[in-house]
Amino acid sequence: MTSRRLVLSRSAAVIGAASTGLLLPQIVRAQSAKVRVGFMLPYTGTFAQLGVAIENGVRMALAEQGNKLGGREIEWFKVDDESEPSKGIENATRLVQRDKVDVLIGTVHSGVQMGIHKVARDTGVLNIIPNAGVHAATRALCAPNVFRTSFSNAQPTLALGKAMVDKGHKKAVWITWKYAAGDDAYEGFKESYTKAGGTIVKELGLPFPNVEFQALLTEIAALKPDAVACFFAGGGAVKFIRDYAAAGLKDKIPLYGSGFLTEGVLDAAGPAADGIMTTMHYSDSLDTPRNKNFRLEYAKQFKMQPDVYAVQGYDSGLLLLQGAAAVKGDLSNKAALYKAMEGATIDSPRGKWTMSKSHNPVQDIYLRVVQNKENKVVGVAAKALADPGTGCRMG
Numbered sequence: 001m002t003s004r005r006l007v008l009s010r011s012a013a014v015i016g017a018a019s020t021g022l023l024l025p026q027i028v029r030a031q032s033a034k035v036r037v038g039f040m041l042p043y044t045g046t047f048a049q050l051g052v053a054i055e056n057g058v059r060m061a062l063a064e065q066g067n068k069l070g071g072r073e074i075e076w077f078k079v080d081d082e083s084e085p086s087k088g089i090e091n092a093t094r095l096v097q098r099d100k101v102d103v104l105i106g107t108v109h110s111g112v113q114m115g116i117h118k119v120a121r122d123t124g125v126l127n128i129i130p131n132a133g134v135h136a137a138t139r140a141l142c143a144p145n146v147f148r149t150s151f152s153n154a155q156p157t158l159a160l161g162k163a164m165v166d167k168g169h170k171k172a173v174w175i176t177w178k179y180a181a182g183d184d185a186y187e188g189f190k191e192s193y194t195k196a197g198g199t200i201v202k203e204l205g206l207p208f209p210n211v212e213f214q215a216l217l218t219e220i221a222a223l224k225p226d227a228v229a230c231f232f233a234g235g236g237a238v239k240f241i242r243d244y245a246a247a248g249l250k251d252k253i254p255l256y257g258s259g260f261l262t263e264g265v266l267d268a269a270g271p272a273a274d275g276i277m278t279t280m281h282y283s284d285s286l287d288t289p290r291n292k293n294f295r296l297e298y299a300k301q302f303k304m305q306p307d308v309y310a311v312q313g314y315d316s317g318l319l320l321l322q323g324a325a326a327v328k329g330d331l332s333n334k335a336a337l338y339k340a341m342e343g344a345t346i347d348s349p350r351g352k353w354t355m356s357k358s359h360n361p362v363q364d365i366y367l368r369v370v371q372n373k374e375n376k377v378v379g380v381a382a383k384a385l386a387d388p389g390t391g392c393r394m395g
């Protein structure tokens with residue numbers, strides 16, 4: 001009885017307010033219903049483990065705050081994007097039109113991200129990117145409703161070139177999957193390596209998610225560079241690390257990479273990964289209470305070690321919490337929501353970071369080395385590094 005009366009009197013208030021033009025009915029509905037949060041992530045294929053780690057991280061951050069956003073409960077939705085760019089628009093549309101999500105958290109693969117990006121720009125849905133570093137999303141095609149909590153693909157590699165030259169490696173081969181992320185990562189590497197005085201003797205590539213590395217490794221052996229730098233991730237990274245060692249290159253030509261190479265793969269890669277140096281906005285061994293607590297809690301909850309993807313998911317949750325708190329759960333108050341998200345400082349396990357004007361993290365990049373299945377910090381390779389955000393004009 002009581003609840004029915006409450007509903008009736010509430011709707012009477014809505015009609016009254018709407019007729020005076022003070023309050024739109026959909027705003028009242030939005031505030032009283034659950035917040036609809038949609039994951040569009042890879043749960044199959046070479047990036048499957050990355051998707052799981054991201055979802056774990058998001059859920060962990062929200063659980064720490066009682067699973068509420070600005071006082072409202074949450075309803076979860078989920079789509080496996082398979083890291084398949086051709087299905088990107090269709091999958092994102094499903095979450096937005098069918099499931100009517102208030103926020104779409106996704107994704108990992110840069111090509112799929114471009115599909116989400118089109119849907120986000122067309123519909124205005126809030127999109128938090130928990131990984132994909134594709135430059136366009138926070139450069140020329142940046143948008144007020146799109147925020148990234150991870151990195152731009154060039155951020156790690158912009159810090160890589162100098163670290164390699166400092167170690168005396170003047171001639172390098174670059175190798176990657178040929179798609180947006182590999183191309184963007186190369187842009188950062190080329191700039192930093194050549195500026196530091198290095199020469200790129202050859203740029204090698206193969207289509208995503210191909211893992212037939214043999215012919216390319218033979219070519220590297222013949223070229224005899226001082227070092228190799230690369231972008232690979234997930235299941236493909238495990239295979240590359242193992243094949244590199246099996247080809248006898250591990251002890252002859254030092255292997256470097258954008259840090260994804262050694263994220264979430266160290267158990268599977270085993271000793272073949274020892275000694276690989278990478279640059280990344282996170283390191284397992286960051287000696288801060290924040291990171292230590294995060295790692296302990298994550299391992300307890302999910303029975304696995306966290307990696308950079310788990311951290312990025314966790315930070316996506318923190319960003320959403322901050323935004324929702326600022327508008328007291330009324331995510332339809334977009335101007336105030338975006339302002340709060342833009343001005344957020346995220347107290348991350350990776351260290352505190354802020355949001356750039358183009359909605360990408362401004363963050364420290366660490367130089368790491370793999371030792372005994374851990375990414376150990378060697379030092380800070382770049383302090384408070386921002387992506388240039390070239391061509392970004394918020395509409």
Ligand code: PHB
Pocket residue numbers: 108109110111131132133134153181232233234260
């Ligand atoms: C990307 O496609 O942007 C991407 C995928 C996996 C990574 C990093 C970047 O680990």
